[in-house]
Amino acid sequence: MTQRTRCLRQCLIPWAFYVLLAWPWAAFAHELLGFSEDLPPFAYIENAEHRGMANELLDRIAQRQGLQLKRLNMPWARSIRDAALEPNSVLYMTVRSPERESQYIWVGPIDPCDIVLMKLRRRGELKFDPQHPAGPLQIGAGRGAPSVQLLRDAGGPESEIYQTSRSEIGVRMLYADRLDLLAGLMLPSAYQAQRNGYDPADLQVVHVLKPGYGCYFAFNPKVDPQLLAQFRKGFEDIRNSGELQMLRDMYLRNPGHQQR
Numbered sequence: 001m002t003q004r005t006r007c008l009r010q011c012l013i014p015w016a017f018y019v020l021l022a023w024p025w026a027a028f029a030h031e032l033l034g035f036s037e038d039l040p041p042f043a044y045i046e047n048a049e050h051r052g053m054a055n056e057l058l059d060r061i062a063q064r065q066g067l068q069l070k071r072l073n074m075p076w077a078r079s080i081r082d083a084a085l086e087p088n089s090v091l092y093m094t095v096r097s098p099e100r101e102s103q104y105i106w107v108g109p110i111d112p113c114d115i116v117l118m119k120l121r122r123r124g125e126l127k128f129d130p131q132h133p134a135g136p137l138q139i140g141a142g143r144g145a146p147s148v149q150l151l152r153d154a155g156g157p158e159s160e161i162y163q164t165s166r167s168e169i170g171v172r173m174l175y176a177d178r179l180d181l182l183a184g185l186m187l188p189s190a191y192q193a194q195r196n197g198y199d200p201a202d203l204q205v206v207h208v209l210k211p212g213y214g215c216y217f218a219f220n221p222k223v224d225p226q227l228l229a230q231f232r233k234g235f236e237d238i239r240n241s242g243e244l245q246m247l248r249d250m251y252l253r254n255p256g257h258q259q260r
Contacts, residue, residue, distance in 0.1 A: 030067075030068065030088065030224060030226075030227055031067075031068040031069070031070055031088065032062070032067050032068065032069050032070070032088055032089070032090060032227060032231070033070050033071075033072070033083075033086050033088060033089045033090070034058060034069065034070070034071040034072070034089070034090050034091075034092060035071075035072050035074070035079035035080075035082060035083045035089060035090070035091050035092075036050075036054065036055070036071065036072075036073050036079065036091075036092050036093070037073065037074065037075060037076040037079055037166065037167070038073060038166060038167065038168060039052070039093065039167060039185075039188045040052060040188060040191035040192065040195065041053055041187065041188070041191055041251045041252065041253075042054040042055075042092075042093050042110070042111070042188065042215070042251075043055050043073065043092065043093065044073070045073050050071050050073065052251065053110070053111075053247050053248065053250070053251035053252065054092050054093050054110055055071070056247060056251075057110065057235075057238065057244065057247055058071075058092070058217075060234070060238055060243065061231055061234035061235055061238065062234075064234045064237060064238070065230040065231065065233065065234040066230075067227070067230060067231065067234075075143075075165045075166050076142055076143065076144050076145065076165075076166075076167075077143045077144040077165065079091060080144050083220060084220065086220060087220050087222035087223055087224070088220070088223050088224055088227055089219070089220045089223070090107075090217050090218065090219050090220070090223075090231075091104070091217075091218040091219075092110070092215075092216075092217045092218070093110055093111065093113070093215035093216070093217075094215065094216050094217070094218035095113055095115065095145070095146045095213045095214070095215055095216075096108070096109070096213055096214050096215075096216050096218075097146040097149070097210075097213055099146070099149060100146070100218070103218075103221070104216075104218035104219055104220070104221065105218070105219040105220075105221055105223065105228060106216045106217070106218060106219075107216060107217040107219065107228075107231060107232050107235050108214060108215065108216030108217055108235070109214035109215060109216050110214075110215050110216060110217070110244075111214070111215045111248070111252070112211075112212040112213075112214055112215075113185055113212070113213055113214055113215035114185070114186070114208060114210070114211045114212060114213075115146060115147050115150060115183065115184065115185065115208070115209045115210045115211075115213065116183070116184070116185070116186050116205045116206075116207065116208050116209060117139070117181050117182070117183050117205070117206050117207040117208075117209060118174070118181065118182045118183075118184070118186060118189060118203050118204060118205055118206065119174075119180065119181050119182075119203075119204055119206050120174065120175065120202050120203065120204070121201075121202050121203075121204045122202070123180065126180055126181065126206065127206065127207075128154075128156075128181060128206060128207040130154060130155030130156055130157075131155065136157075136159075136160060137160050137180040137181060138160060138162055138178070138179050138180050138181075139151060139156060139160050139161055139162065139179065139180065139181045139182070139183060140162050140163075140164055140169075140170035140173055140174060140179040140181070140182045140183065141161055141162070141163055141164070141170070141182075141183040141184065142163070142164055142165075142166070142167055142170065142184060143163040143164060143165055145183075145184065146210070146213065147183035147184050147209060148161060148163060148183075150183070150209040150210050151183055151209065154209060162179065167184060167188060167189065167192055168192045168195075168196065170182050170184065170189075171189050171192040171193050171196065171198075172192075172196055175193065175196070175198045175202070181206070183209060186203070186205055187252060189203060190203055217231070217235070219231075
């Protein structure tokens, strides 16, 4: 064996071991980790599977772009906290508010997501007018949601804002008369009502806190640029092809009329 051959073997063998060891981790590094909350008909768990419009949209993007995908469904405040620790992560569906603008990289919108105040129809006397309050109100809002700040901006007293860990809790408290009003998204609240055995037709919008902020996929700013570019292209292709509107037509119906 020549000295040159011996040198090549000594150099190449350690390099080959390094490649074999590093390759699985390189592939894993480009896995996208999605965080969502229980928010039907957009994102929810059914029979241990991720369902809803936003999840189906996510599946289609991943399939088109060949992305590895892992998802977690948990209370929204925890999703926000955990996503901040994972560079290749995305929060969905996330309202794109001014306070959040610089915190994420945005892809969307998925839906206009008007933020409203709701009451039960039988509570016909209730109104939201902080300038001329008829009496103290108890208003529910999701912890970590823009509706909390919107209530404050509208003049709602801090003592009247009750923050819940999950949207389902707020809906149940409203129907049990433990809340007077509920701030959030109308359609998911109606679905939550139906799932808990209540009549969603009893829900009524009494005030629009903010029309059309929009709900988006919100990426951690440290996300891998190539991963983000692949995802963005997949979303834009689906939007331009008309598939996004088809999904909206399929899922965003009144409770009880959802197609799967």
